[in-house]
Amino acid sequence: MLVLENIHTHYGKIEALHGVSVEIKKGEIVSLIGANGAGKTTLLMTVCGDPQASSGRVLFQGEDITHKPTAQIMRSGIAIVPEGRRVFPGLTVEENLHMGGFFTSKQEVRRSQDHVFELFPRLKERRNQRAGTMSGGEQQMLAIGRALMTKPEMIILDEPSLGLAPLIIKQIFEIISSLRDEGITVFLVEQNAKQALKLADRGYVLETGRIRLEDSGANLLANEDVQKAYLGG
Amino acid sequence: MVAQNFRHALFCAFITLIISYPILGLNLEARGVSITLTGAETQTYVGIALAVVIVFLFQLFRPAIMETLGQVKAINPMINREPMPQEKRVKFERFALILIVLGAMFWPFIASRGAVDLATLVLIYIILGLGLNVVVGLAGLLDLGYVAFYAVGAYTFGLLFQYYGFSFWMSLPIGALLAATFGFVLGFPVLRLRGDYLAIVTLGFGEIIRILLNNLTDLTNGPDGIGGIPDPTLFGMEFGRRVKIEGNTSFHEVFNIPYDSAHKVIFLYLITLILAVFTLLVIRRLIRMPVGRSWEALREDEIAARSLGLSRTAVKLSAFTIGAFFAGFAGTIFASKQGFISPESFVFLESAIVLAIVVLGGMGSQLGVILAAIAVTILPELAREFSEYRMLVFGAAMVLMMVWRPQGLLPMTRVHINLKKQEAGVTDHA
Ligand SMILES: Nc1ncnc2c1ncn2[C@@H]1O[C@H](COP(=O)(O)OP(=O)(O)O)[C@@H](O)[C@H]1O
Ligand SMILES: [Mg+2]
Numbered sequence: 015m016l017v018l019e020n021i022h023t024h025y026g027k028i029e030a031l032h033g034v035s036v037e038i039k040k041g042e043i044v045s046l047i048g049a050n051g052a053g054k055t056t057l058l059m060t061v062c063g064d065p066q067a068s069s070g071r072v073l074f075q076g077e078d079i080t081h082k083p084t085a086q087i088m089r090s091g092i093a094i095v096p097e098g099r100r101v102f103p104g105l106t107v108e109e110n111l112h113m114g115g116f117f118t119s120k121q122e123v124r125r126s127q128d129h130v131f132e133l134f135p136r137l138k139e140r141r142n143q144r145a146g147t148m149s150g151g152e153q154q155m156l157a158i159g160r161a162l163m164t165k166p167e168m169i170i171l172d173e174p175s176l177g178l179a180p181l182i183i184k185q186i187f188e189i190i191s192s193l194r195d196e197g198i199t200v201f202l203v204e205q206n207a208k209q210a211l212k213l214a215d216r217g218y219v220l221e222t223g224r225i226r227l228e229d230s231g232a233n234l235l236a237n238e239d240v241q242k243a244y245l246g247g
Numbered sequence: 248m249v250a251q252n253f254r255h256a257l258f259c260a261f262i263t264l265i266i267s268y269p270i271l272g273l274n275l276e277a278r279g280v281s282i283t284l285t286g287a288e289t290q291t292y293v294g295i296a297l298a299v300v301i302v303f304l305f306q307l308f309r310p311a312i313m314e315t316l317g318q319v320k321a322i323n324p325m326i327n328r329e330p331m332p333q334e335k336r337v338k339f340e341r342f343a344l345i346l347i348v349l350g351a352m353f354w355p356f357i358a359s360r361g362a363v364d365l366a367t368l369v370l371i372y373i374i375l376g377l378g379l380n381v382v383v384g385l386a387g388l389l390d391l392g393y394v395a396f397y398a399v400g401a402y403t404f405g406l407l408f409q410y411y412g413f414s415f416w417m418s419l420p421i422g423a424l425l426a427a428t429f430g431f432v433l434g435f436p437v438l439r440l441r442g443d444y445l446a447i448v449t450l451g452f453g454e455i456i457r458i459l460l461n462n463l464t465d466l467t468n469g470p471d472g473i474g475g476i477p478d479p480t481l482f483g484m485e486f487g488r489r490v491k492i493e494g495n496t497s498f499h500e501v502f503n504i505p506y507d508s509a510h511k512v513i514f515l516y517l518i519t520l521i522l523a524v525f526t527l528l529v530i531r532r533l534i535r536m537p538v539g540r541s542w543e544a545l546r547e548d549e550i551a552a553r554s555l556g557l558s559r560t561a562v563k564l565s566a567f568t569i570g571a572f573f574a575g576f577a578g579t580i581f582a583s584k585q586g587f588i589s590p591e592s593f594v595f596l597e598s599a600i601v602l603a604i605v606v607l608g609g610m611g612s613q614l615g616v617i618l619a620a621i622a623v624t625i626l627p628e629l630a631r632e633f634s635e636y637r638m639l640v641f642g643a644a645m646v647l648m649m650v651w652r653p654q655g656l657l658p659m660t661r662v663h664i665n666l667k668k669q670e671a672g673v674t675d676h677a
Contacts, residue, residue, distance in 0.1 A: 085558035100551040
């Protein structure tokens, strides 16, 4: 569904990705793990076209999107939950969701909203609350819900567990796994390697702009190097 | 702590002295060809000494004074009040707006001519404020060169009249559209920038337009400006004593009433009122439309907005263009009201005043902008007795305002769009 072929990405003169190739098939959950500064966010942003890859190709559903403008990519069936949640703090929960459904019809918005409220009953209770006044976990739910409002084929999550309490993290991961059951392909980027790999069909390990390892989630969890580097022994 | 306070106070007093003494205490006098330096009158020296002492004392006791000021906050009835519930506020705002418009419609018939003239200026500033509110308040783009579009509107009318004899009504849409075009074209390169950089570039742009108008002498008459710009007509009726343009009739002759110069002032006022209401309604409508929501989304979080497929350029450009459109609108009216325009009318101070209106009004709130426009235009007039110190009084009022109500007169209320509830159970999400 999403294919990255030998991607190089630069920030000015500095190369942040040195030839990364990743493939995500339809219906999979694929996790990408890596330390701080490895280039995980850069990789996702390259998929979104900001910054664009300086060489290599990004294919989504067989179509080359490497040099398409971000707005167009984001309307073509990919949704991203950006790092650090980034809900609209001054808007209410409902308004945040409606922004997610900006390019869909009113009926669609209504239907998607009901669906999001079903997934996250918590959001329904708080529908008229300003997003900025909610807890981190609730904001993360909202960010995911808002991304779902675009009716994506594939959802990309950038460190959804960042800064959340363990109990909330568990909830979030449960929700992510339920997305697969709805037929949404998931590309999950995490530092929280254990949870992310448990959930994943396949996983990649990114180190300083290069893919070090690629295997099934279970195999990576059992891998000694991965255990040493990312799972605390 | 005390010693530090004392040193600081002494320092401030010293600064006051070295700034005010050369400016106020020394005079340059020309005697024949030579220029001599003379001292000022004793009175001035006493004044300077007094100022130095006041600054010294204020800085020395600043913590205590600021605390007292803070307590004044508690006296201010607006601040501890419970915020009104959303729906009530929206209703209140609508009610207040209708009341203001109704009052404004009948008021000129009882007011003096000078007051009506001033009110027309207030209305022009309201249009400008509402327009800039879209750019700054809603889309969050700090535009310090807004006056440029105002100038484009005014000069469009001035030039179209001078060269082709266009009337007010023909020039009004052309001026607004041309200003919008300028906004659009200039927005392209400028809107990649953010925050401070955007502010600086727009500031520069405002100056460029003014300097261009000043230097394109062949076209614009340069600093001499363009005069004789006609007033609006009412279905071809002019309001002057004598008809100036061939083919027009005269208002007092058609209705067979004695000529009264107040007619013209009132008519211009009413037209401006209608255009201001038009501006208000159009922008109100836009805010509730998806485009308005996208402005706010972009202001709140650019990355999030883009992640949802909004195009940054398109959203910013739409705000910039619409803002410019209404500035052009206001410019055309201004040219007609003054009858004479020159680059002098479009200096940076104008941009600053309109920006002050938006900030004072509470960033994004339309009722707030209207109240602030009234305050900002009328206050300097009321302070006229203070003659050259009136800008000082004005500045002090602004500072106090920001101490007491930093969020503006009437902070914006968000409009909620409630989708109709639909029956439960329909959740066939793919
Ligand atoms: N906007 C930027 N400009 C320049 N360098 C950047 C920028 N964003 C990230 N980088 C650099 O790129 C590298 C990868 O960063 P990032 O993708 O954010 O890592 P991760 O998400 O894995 O923590 C880091 O060395 C970081 O300093
Ligand atoms: Mg990151």
